[in-house]
Amino acid sequence: MKKLIESIKNVFAIEDLRTRILNTLFFIAIYRLGSFVVLPGIDPTRLKTGASGVLGILDTLLGGAFSHASIFALGIMPYISASIVLQLLTIAVPYFQKLQKEGESGRNKISQYTRILTIPIVAAQSVGFIATINAEAIMNPGVFFTVSTALIVTAGTLFCMWLGEKITDKGIGNGISMLIMIGIVSRLPGALIGEATARSMRGSLIFLIEMAVLFVVVMAVIILTQAVRQIPVQYAKQVGGAASLSSQRQYIPMKVNAAGVMPIIFAQSLMFVPAIAASAWNKDSEAATMIGTWFQPNHAVYNVVFGLLIVVFTYFYTAISVNPNQIADDLKRSGGFIPGVKPGRDTSEFIDEVLTRITLPGAVALAIIAILPAIATVAGVTGPFAQFYGGTSLIIMVGVVLDTMNQVKSYLLMRQYDSMMKTGKTRGRSQNISMAS
Structure with a gap:
């Protein structure tokens, strides 16, 4: 505290x-x-x-x-x-x-x-x-x-x-x-109060279990958001005149979920279409009624199609946001290479293979998180509170909070460097020079 x-x-x-x-x-x-x-x-x-x-x-x-x-x-x-x-x-x-x-x-x-x-x-x-x-x-x-x-x-x-x-x-x-x-x-306070009120009639133990499960889900979303696969990169030794720089090893961080929340937003936009079209269609039509029933968030058909679309859009958005050819070209120009992999085309294919492998578990995990609210509703959680068990809501909240924390940390780090320049090392160095003279 x-x-x-x-x-x-x-x-x-x-x-x-x-x-x-x-x-x-x-x-x-x-x-x-x-x-x-x-x-x-x-x-x-x-x-x-x-x-x-x-x-x-x-x-x-x-x-x-x-x-x-x-x-x-x-x-x-x-x-x-x-x-x-x-x-x-x-x-x-x-x-x-x-x-x-x-x-x-x-x-x-x-x-x-x-x-x-x-x-x-x-x-x-x-x-x-x-x-x-x-x-x-x-x-x-x-x-x-x-x-x-x-x-x-x-x-x-x-x-x-x-x-x-x-x-x-x-x-x-x-x-x-x-x-x-x-x-x-x-919407969280009202949903939380509504869930607590609904569970108070049956006992507080169920509500405590729900909060524990929600905590685990939030931690899982944070892990998915922050998880990276580090590809080692070696930079050759550079010699220029009297100066010599030894070889350095760095890493290319490839995010497991490089697409972020965009696949869910893409898929959600498409899932709105059947329900809206069914409501605008002839309401007495049997086909309109069937489509309107299938494409409701708690229906099995909706969630299966929704999950498959998320997997497809995750690969699609990752392909347009991460360019292995450009990464390979940048490495080649800067004198870097991946140990055991030839620069150029081989490096691009290696990065593409790694990206394809890590995107699959990331896409599946993203799809599972997206349909968790429907699973929570089936388990007896009230509708408003179930929306916070996953889906777009939870991923957006976690992503924005993490980005905001990183920006605040960058300001604090900048302030720390400024204070170090004004005090401490700079003053001590000037004192040493004056003593030497």
């Missing part, structure tokens, strides 16, 4: 870090406040108490803004969809491939295209969102309500996008991911 208090003091002792933390909290407070501002023309007392099925998963990611019919009803999710489209375009379209290789300027152009693409996506999704609102809650339905609501929801998403960029620039960083994580975490 004493070390924790000391660490908090060190964090707030750094002026720049303290300012960034306060800015982040300020932007998050604005985001959460907007999540409770109901759209004009809607009676909040007649809204549905909560979304279910695939829309329930979306509502969890948005912190309840979807079911509250707020001005941030779609949150940052259309921007995520636009980012996915742009990432796919960097594979298929040569122009975007060229932009990706141009460094900072190319990334800025891709970000600008992503912002522009977000507008038509959120405009289209806002019309679908209006269709999900309870008809009794709309006080004056009609064309004017549809157009005005679509404009407000679009403006709300653009404002959320602006908040995310401000958190990245003026705050701790990872603004877009931070907003999603805050939305997820905001």
Whole structure:
């Protein structure tokens, strides 16, 4: 406890870090406040108490803004969809491939295209969102309500996008991911209280077992997120004039889960399609009813298809994010080589083989974590609390928390180096020089 208090003091002792933390909290407070501002023309007392099925998963990611019919009803999710489209375009379209290789300027152009693409996506999704609102809650339905609501929801998403960029620039960083994580975490206290209340009637032992299992799952997600396969790299001895540098051994860290949460997001986006199509189809149709039943989060068909898609997308996203040929070329130019492997093509094939082997267990583990909420629901855990046993929610939370901790540590490390330059070694060296003279 004493070390924790000391660490908090060190964090707030750094002026720049303290300012960034306060800015982040300020932007998050604005985001959460907007999540409770109901759209004009809607009676909040007649809204549905909560979304279910695939829309329930979306509502969890948005912190309840979807079911509250707020001005941030779609949150940052259309921007995520636009980012996915742009990432796919960097594979298929040569122009975007060229932009990706141009460094900072190319990334800025891709970000600008992503912002522009977000507008038509959120405009289209806002019309679908209006269709999900309870008809009794709309006080004056009609064309004017549809157009005005679509404009407000679009403006709300653009404002959320602006908040995310401000958190990245003026705050701790990872603004877009931070907003999603805050939305997820905001549902945790209510889900925890609801589960504790439900279990209090049967006994507290079951609730304690559930918390222990949740702890184990969180630890497993952390291990999966941090696990790496280190490939040894040897750098040849370099001789230049009188100076001589001995050979050095370093490592290339290949992450077991190099794709992160993106395969789940890709797969989740596709799994929304059958359920939404079935709801828009003729509801009296037997085929629509069957599809709508199969593609619900707790159905076996949904989870089998969902798991297979995650495995496929894990390999796909790893292939586009990690380039063995480029790694081999960079090693060759810098004078490095993998012991026992020839530079060039053999090195590329070796890295590709290692990447293929470690991606399989990572993909399977990611798929298992993604379907754990359905397993928890079958085991008797309440729906809201079961969402925290895995899936997108848990992986996003763990990833964002770990990234934030790493950024805070980098600030603390920088402060430590600054203090060493101002005191200690620098002063001692000057004293030794003065004594010698």
